[in-house]
Amino acid sequence: MTLRYFALGLLAQQPMSGYDMKQFLENLDWLISTPSFGSLYPNLHALLKDELVTVNVMRNGDNPPRKVYSITDAGHEALQDWINEPFDPDASLRGFLMRLMLANNLSRADLIDCLQQRRSQVAAHQLQLKEEKFSIDNEEDDSSALSKSLAHEYGLAVAKAELAWLDRKLQELSSTTRH
Amino acid sequence: MTLRYFALGLLAQQPMSGYDMKQFLENLDWLISTPSFGSLYPNLHALLKDELVTVNVMRNGDNPPRKVYSITDAGHEALQDWINEPFDPDASLRGFLMRLMLANNLSRADLIDCLQQRRSQVAAHQLQLKEEKFSIDNEEDDSSALSKSLAHEYGLAVAKAELAWLDRKLQELSSTTRH
DNA sequence: GGCGCCATGTAAACCGTTACATGATTCA
DNA sequence: TGAATCATGTAACGGTTTACATGGCGCC
Numbered sequence: 001m002t003l004r005y006f007a008l009g010l011l012a013q014q015p016m017s018g019y020d021m022k023q024f025l026e027n028l029d030w031l032i033s034t035p036s037f038g039s040l041y042p043n044l045h046a047l048l049k050d051e052l053v054t055v056n057v058m059r060n061g062d063n064p065p066r067k068v069y070s071i072t073d074a075g076h077e078a079l080q081d082w083i084n085e086p087f088d089p090d091a092s093l094r095g096f097l098m099r100l101m102l103a104n105n106l107s108r109a110d111l112i113d114c115l116q117q118r119r120s121q122v123a124a125h126q127l128q129l130k131e132e133k134f135s136i137d138n139e140e141d142d143s144s145a146l147s148k149s150l151a152h153e154y155g156l157a158v159a160k161a162e163l164a165w166l167d168r169k170l171q172e173l174s175s176t177t178r179h
Numbered sequence: 180m181t182l183r184y185f186a187l188g189l190l191a192q193q194p195m196s197g198y199d200m201k202q203f204l205e206n207l208d209w210l211i212s213t214p215s216f217g218s219l220y221p222n223l224h225a226l227l228k229d230e231l232v233t234v235n236v237m238r239n240g241d242n243p244p245r246k247v248y249s250i251t252d253a254g255h256e257a258l259q260d261w262i263n264e265p266f267d268p269d270a271s272l273r274g275f276l277m278r279l280m281l282a283n284n285l286s287r288a289d290l291i292d293c294l295q296q297r298r299s300q301v302a303a304h305q306l307q308l309k310e311e312k313f314s315i316d317n318e319e320d321d322s323s324a325l326s327k328s329l330a331h332e333y334g335l336a337v338a339k340a341e342l343a344w345l346d347r348k349l350q351e352l353s354s355t356t357r358h
Numbered sequence: 359g360g361c362g363c364c365a366t367g368t369a370a371a372c373c374g375t376t377a378c379a380t381g382a383t384t385c386a
Numbered sequence: 387t388g389a390a391t392c393a394t395g396t397a398a399c400g401g402t403t404t405a406c407a408t409g410g411c412g413c414c
Binding site for chain 2: 027028092093097100101103132148150151153154155157158160161162164165169
Binding site: 180181182214215217218221222240241242243 | 400401402403404405408409410411
């Protein structure tokens with residue numbers, strides 16, 4: 001369900017074909033490993049069937065015709081619904097980044113909401129990590145303490161950086177006048 | 180294939196039942212969303228069939244008997260092989276954290292290797308991000324620049340924190356005398 | 359009386375990847 | 387000659403979640 005709406009969100013930025021979309025996503029390979037055509041095309045077909053997008057078949061010389069998809073009004077609504085529903089804390093970073101990439105579709109208030117949602121998730125995360133790390137460090141007998149500690153330390157370092165970024169961004173958003 | 184070896188790695192720390200394992204993983208839910216019984220049990224069955232683990236069925240009063248799994252010598256070998264083979268850059272943070280959690284099974288040198296592998300991946304990541312961000316910031320015409328920038332900034336903040344942690348840890352490991 | 363814990367297990371559904379097919383064109 | 391780009395699509399396979407089943411015991 002996540003690729004479906006992410007694709008829809010990309011179409012909200014601008015109409016494009018499945019091939020275009022793949023190209024585009026390959027450039028941001030670092031976050032969300034690029035979906036394959038095998039999942040991309042069927043997802044676009046499904047969006048079409050549900051009338052969240054329309055196609056415009058453009059002949060392309062000798063090459064196979066390009067099918068350029070555009071989002072419909074129903075599509076915009078569906079996208080809003082998806083963006084506004086709270087995202088899984090466990091799908092975590094990836095799910096959040098997807099939403100960040102679709103931030104154009106958000107009002108300033110909704111964007112702030114989104115960041116705050118993430119903030120509270122990461123903060124909860126961090127608290128749990130701290131507690132666990134404390135109890136691990138105090139069971140000196142445990143031979144596996146090293147590895148547990150390592151992962152926890154890493155998690156804490158990342159959480160700290162995330163929180164710092166989120167706080168900075170939230171402050172920027174609340175202080176700057178509207179674009 | 181990743182749950183298979185992660186489960187094996189946990190059994191290398193100490194013998195446990197499938198139920199125990201789930202409990203244990205639920206506590207570290209923050210990193211690796213806990214696998215369900217539906218995938219956990221079949222994986223354990225497969226490990227057993229391949230003779231990488233053995234079972235010890237312990238009757239448990241009126242409750243269903245507990246099946247406590249222990250790793251075999253062949254299991255230890257298989258685990259080493261898996262740990263030593265390079266991990267996917269795209270499975271990324273999660274795959275790396277799994278290995279960190281199994282750090283007990285690594286020699287100091289192998290642990291350093293593992294961290295360095297991650298370091299170079301994250302550094303490559305970061306470089307790509309910086310380049311992309313640069314080109315995005317310079318196409319002022321693009322209406323979707325905001326969202327693209329946001330995701331990139333976030334990625335960079337996390338990458339920076341990861342690199343800092345990795346460097347610190349690598350230094351600790353190289354300076355400290357062996358445990 | 360219903361819910362949750364203990365503890366195992368299986369089948370169906372889900373969503374993704376891998377690998378294939380088409381077919382013309384351009385580059386080494 | 388062989389490979390890559392363009393552009394779409396389908397089928398098989400893989401691993402996971404979801405949802406179910408069993409069955410006794412304790413809690414409110």
